[in-house]
Amino acid sequence: MDEATKQPKKRGRKPGTPKTGGRVKGTPNKATAExxxxxxxxxxxxxxxxxxxxxxxxxxxxxIAAGKELLERGYGKSITMLSGPDEGPIPVKNEVDLSGLSPEQLRIIASIKVD
Structure with a gap:
């Protein structure tokens, strides 16, 4: 603990600094490969x-278990179809509550152009 501020010392890298160390992305883990x-x-x-x-x-x-394993190895896992009530589409709520936003925030949102 930092005695001057009585705050716990922060560990790790500072925000915004790049990560260092570790494997390069895409490099296989040697133990897993072995x-x-x-x-x-x-x-x-x-x-x-x-x-x-x-x-x-x-x-x-x-x-059945052996057959399933063989089929998954040869053809991949089967697709699980999802459906909503009465086998229909899954209902999705597309509403966003904007009542807590200021007039300025609403103007900014209204000015965004969507292609």
Whole structure:
């Protein structure tokens, strides 16, 4: 604590200064890359096992889970459609309360041109 002002000392960078350190954007994490590389060694074998479970398992839950994994790997996750009441569109409230704004603020908003 700063004894002169009795305020806690601020840590970190000052507002407006650029971030420093860390990985450059787009550079892969080395640990993650290593784990992915190790996991990929088993990819074909695991996919074959999933297919075997999906097609031959007596346990229906396991067969469904394995089939789902295979399909998601091959085709991507399925899209979840969202809908509002009675399968219609989702209602969206597009109203903004401007009653708390000053006349000057309202003039500024009114002068904004929207293309």
């Amino acid at each position: 784990v992915k590389s190790l996991a990929r060694q088993y990819g074909a074998e695991v996919i074959a096992r999933l297919a075997d479970i999906a097609l031959k398992s007596a346990n229906e839950t396991a067969a």
